[in-house]
Amino acid sequence: MTSGIIFLLIVVIIGGSSFAHYLRNWYLAQKVKEQYDNKHNAYDAILQQYIPYYRNLDAALRDRFLKRTLIFRATKHFEFVEMEEEDHMSLLISAAAVQLTFGLQHFLMDHFHKIYIMKRDYHYGLFNVPFQGHVSEDGIYLSWNNFLNSYANYSDGDNVGLHEMAHALAYVNFPEHEHAGEDEGFQYRWFKAFTNTGREVFNRMQAGEMNLLGSYAATNYQEFWAVCVENFFERPSSFKIQLPELYDAICKLLNQDLLKQGIFLEPVNDNYSEY
Ligand SMILES: [Zn+2]
Structure with a gap:
């Protein structure tokens, strides 16, 4: 009963x-x-x-x-x-x-x-x-x-709106973060597409390498990611020339490439019923 x-x-x-x-x-x-x-x-x-x-x-x-x-x-x-x-x-x-x-x-x-x-x-x-x-x-x-x-x-690679949104997107997707896993599709791509290449460039920058991302990106890995996003959108051509592997990794992660006709790598289906 x-x-x-x-x-x-x-x-x-x-x-x-x-x-x-x-x-x-x-x-x-x-x-x-x-x-x-x-x-x-x-x-x-x-x-x-x-x-x-x-x-x-x-x-x-x-x-x-x-x-x-x-x-x-x-x-x-x-x-x-x-x-x-x-x-x-x-x-x-x-x-x-x-x-x-x-x-x-x-x-x-x-x-x-x-x-x-x-x-x-x-x-x-x-x-x-x-x-x-x-x-x-x-x-x-x-x-x-x-x-x-x-x-x-x-065009200067400095954009606080994109920077903070990049932090927000990573907030629930960084594997080491306590909220990790809330968006599994993104997290999977994060591991697969971004982290291997990203960590490598980040480590080189911490060891003193200079590139278009600037020294602030070497502060920590979260800042590195947010600065990558700013430069990805504001200076895609120079980014691709200087750090082609990292540029490609971000394209795959975000499923977009500004230097490509039609932008998207894979088609995106909008299903607004989920909100
Ligand atoms: Zn930041």
Whole structure:
């Protein structure tokens, strides 16, 4: 009898939570559809203006990018710290995440629910140097002035938006990290495609090798990865010439290559029902 009640309770709890999940998905889908229908042209113009990656896509891929950006944005909570929110801010920040994961099936970085936006460089913890951004258990943090500057100077290999999104993507996928394994597809590619080559270059840099990644990349392996991402997107040609194996490894990991016609290595099927 007792076990029967417990069983019933379990069914109700599981059934209830999946119904809530279904309702939430339905609500998000409606919201995204409404935004897409009503503001498509305005959002397209904003992305074209600020995001060079988006500007260089063909029309079909731009449409896919915009949809993913709206979905990503709808699933996150944006908190503006001591600054006024404007509509384009969360759109552009979402676009940085979508750029990084554009070749991946699993693009929502769903470990993170909160994105904090500060007006400019800020102090964090006991560190003396001001931060432009960081990622921690409770969310992704970005400074707005540095975010904008990074996209305005889009060829110096320095981009705080892409840098922090790279940390966020790795956060749940680094094998040594406690949250590792939440995205198995990515993690598999991480092992296979990136880590062997990446570790080798990183070790050489720690031993003193200089290359286009710059000395900050030798700080630790996490920074190395984030700096790789910045250079992969902002200076793909020089990256490929200087470190061809590492460049190829990142292409495989992210399933995209900016120097290739059509960008993707393998086709990506969008299945929006998963959010
Ligand atoms: Zn970093």
